[in-house]
Amino acid sequence: MQFLHPQILWAILALAIPIIIHLFHFRRFKKVYFTNVKLLKEIKEEKSTRRQLRNFLVLLSRLFAAACLIIAFAQPFLSENDTAKTGKNYVSIFIDNSNSMMALSEDVPLIDKAKKKAEEIISAYGVADQFQIISHELKGSQQRWINQENTIQAIEDIGLNPEVNLLSNVYNKQLQSKPEDGNHVIYYLSDFQKSITDFNLESDTLSEVNLIPMQAVKENNISLDSVWFESVVPSINQNNKLIVRIKNHSNEAREDIRLSINHNNQNRPEGTFNIPANGTKVDTINLLITEPGWQKIKVKIDDYPIQFDDSYFISFNIKEKTSVLSINTNKPNKYLSAVFKGLNAFEINNVAVSSIQYDQLKNHDLIILSDLKSITTGLASAIKSYTENGGNVMVFPPANADTDSYNSFFSSLNTNTITQWQQEKNAVYRINTSEFVFDNVYASIGSNLKLPTTEGNYQFSNFSSRGGEYLLKYRNGENYITKYKRGKGNLFVSASPLDKKYNDLVVNAEVFVPLVYKISYAANQNDQLAFSIGKDNFTEINNVSTSNDIIYKIKGAQEFIPGQTNLGNATMINFNNMISEAGYYDLTLQDELVKGLAFNYDRIESNLDYIGAEELETKFGAFSNVFGNSLKANLGNIIKEKDQGITYWRLCLMLALIFLAIETMLLRFWKI
16 A cells, blocks of 8 residues: 555644543532432443443544545555656647548547547546647647647547658657656557557657557558659650559458549549459559640549548649750751751750850750850850759760860869860760660660761760769770769760761661650659658749749649749749648649649558557567557546556545544434
């Protein structure tokens, strides 16, 4: 037996006062003379004995009543560890409100049961204690400590949310707001999916951690994991292959799963498929795009009851014309112009180096520096900025190039520089088909593919630290065309001039056409097809104005003004975790569409593998309390018994009242 306030037990010494009064109480008797007192003497002795017995019983009743009252104030208890929690409590409760909590337990969503259990936890504490209600959003407002009355409203305000955080992130947030004094108590009401349960409870042994599993019967779930294009950049009026990956997260094989696609509000079934237990299915959808502009694609499977991961949205832009700018010394390169003239999706603009409008460079998808004898510092600076901001540049230095100006330009972009010109025949023998430019261009590489030959070429330094990647390589091991990734764009450098006298690339359509074609599209390969809610919170767009007063808006299932940061030639758009519903959204400026956006729910919870109560006890039992049978029990009573043990102060009060009632009955009904 332990006492919450043992110092009060000193009051038991006060019980000596009524005992002393009882022992040393003297009454004065009045003398009455009788002639014969024999009979009176017998009556007096009989009454005196009865009076002493009654007074003794009354004394005992009073002593027991007072003792029980004192013990009640000392609050006796029995506990497994013989300790009880004292002082102010700071209680932090995490309520898992992710999509997986929509699962049913006894026909009630787990999220509702979790909120009810949170209210039971609150009832176990006093009005002086402080509380913190946290969910997956980890909002700043959830870091504050609030009183018991406001806590109930905070619990009611929590609803299902697609944003998912690892429990380690939640735990760190709770520790950051830990008070300096009092008892810090943490509760987790979650289904404890294996994919998010990653915290290390050993990092803080001063906080009490309680794990309360809220788990339903495991459902067999299939998720539409991801969607992407085989060619990276889709093309207009071509058969684009859309790759779909589906995962089976159950131990049972599934059959006749229906797959469909919605393209710009036009539905099209894609048949059914089977998927093995715990397997992955990769399927291909042929997509013909006939109109330019922003495309909205929704791929869908039919799976029940977990449906948040059954749809996948993507959005991308198909330009009507791909703009190519060719910068020349005097007249355009006739071979280059002929190539793009035969490609209807391209528009080539030839400009003399003396007539360049530097502020218009950003409007082109590809810039070709064709046979410029020298590169001025102004042009070098503009091309460097254009490349780093996402542009793609091809450089064909002429045989009589001013190597100093070229090397100054190459050095500014930290690429290999020209060492010397050699005029000898050289043959290309290797093509890099693993790189984007030549990826998926040729069915096979064999002797039938004619590769370029050159009669003269520049030699370059060969520092691997410059990060050059070859596209075409000479037989002697030197690079013919080298790609440098710089910033968000790419620089492609040819070792030989774009002149038929030195280079037959211009008449080698098998290589030249796919080369310029794919490089032109490379400007769009970094465009993100889709964003994940709660994970991808930024996007970047090219500036259409240098004014700081422009205001972008996002319109869709929700409409709001995002955060925006001007970065010079670009603007960083911050979604601020404002998007909570999957689907399409439009980024607009003055009601004009700037960029189409597609958002999907995070797939981290698609795998419905839970950590059960026994496994939680094994993994975290040394550093936490695991409430294994909490769904049916009253959690408030369990917590009270855990913190204060089995309390007996109510029993002591009842005993005090009983002894006072006995005293009253003795005085009233025992007549002397």
